[in-house]
Amino acid sequence: MTQLQARGLVKSYGPTPALRGITLDIDEGEIVAVTGASGCGKSTLLHCLAGILRPDAGEVHWRGHRLDTWSEAARSRLRRTEFGVLFQFGQLVAELTAAENVALPLLLAGTGRRAARTAALTWLDRLGVAECADVRPGEMSGGQQQRCATARALVTEPRVLFADEPTGSLDTLAGEQVLTQLVRLAREQHTSVVLVTHEPRIAAYADREVVLRDGVIDHTGLGLDAPLAGGSR
Amino acid sequence: MNSGLVSTPHLLLGLLATGTMHGYELKRAHDTRLPQARPLAFGQVYATLGRLLRDGLVASTGPERLAGPDRTAYTLTEQGRVTLDRWLSSVEPPMPYVNSPLFAKVVVALLVADVDRARAYLVAQRRAHTERLRELTALKTAPSASVDDVVAADFAIAHLDADLRWLHTTLDRVADWHREVHS
């Protein structure tokens, strides 16, 4: 089943166009890499799909329901229950321990304290950072923080995980470990993943790669040949 | 002497350092330890063993030649161990020559054709590289992957990744390059 559909998404920041008509379907359990040069609109697309940003024009459909016209409250409820979000720098709450950070989305969704803590510990263990449960982010390595952030993004067992350069702050091996676990767990749960990255080796983990260029999907996937079309002699 | 090719004699000496083996056992050990390597033919194993024997780097045990090469087992000699140790202690020259078919093909495309031809090649090569990158990523992340598989795939992935970066930046530079080639 199609989880997410984007239809003709257009988005500008003031005079700067970021998306210039993006149409895209993402299936249940599908892992889609969004790639392209810096500034081509990857993060903007991710934010529109996740209902964080509203497009200026075009539509986003979530399992058949148009989502971009929903109220902020309704979209944020959807993000809490059905979506998981993971950014380059984990963005854990500094004052909370790892377990409290991971339990947070469950508490916000109304799960009881004890059940939330149990689930948090389970997910920290799955990501291989059980030992960080009672440690605050400031005392963890970047790799440990990113694993905790991944646990937090997956603890609600979301239908879609939005990950924007999730390994961008990590060295090759640490990044790979986080990504391997993320992909394995997503596959186990049939979670769809929108994986924004500029690295070919990260994109290679996805089922499909969508290449953006200047706010549109480069259908050829060729990226750089377009400027020349018609321009050479 | 870095031709970019693996020295089969040293490789076989190394495998024999783990114990006496028949030719077919050597071949099997090679394929296990170096998955995804350029295939090593039986004939090449025996030819190499013959040379190592001649040079006194290995010794044969068993009914040599009488019952065919398969019955012969090979052992590393002291001299073989010294040769192996020297090889292990020497650092390979890091890319002494820029000797890539990718590079050469773009140069020739720019010489005999135009920017579009060079670009078309770069784009096609990039697609092929990306496909292979995906294949190897699937291979190494499969639950059945051994550490041998992962380490071999890692090597290939890192090199494909580097090639891809080069293909990418060269696509950006190809127009300038063409001007220079024809100036």
Ligand SMILES: Nc1ncnc2c1ncn2[C@@H]1O[C@H](COP(=O)(O)OP(=O)(O)OP(=O)(O)O)[C@@H](O)[C@H]1O
């Ligand atoms: N908050 C903002 N205000 C103004 N312009 C913005 C804002 N966010 C993004 N842009 C612009 O919109 C375009 C697309 O940006 P976006 O962040 O989506 O690109 P990106 O592909 O994620 O880039 P990167 O790989 O560098 O993260 C760029 O030209 C960028 O400068």
Ligand SMILES: [Mg+2]
């Ligand atoms: Mg971005």
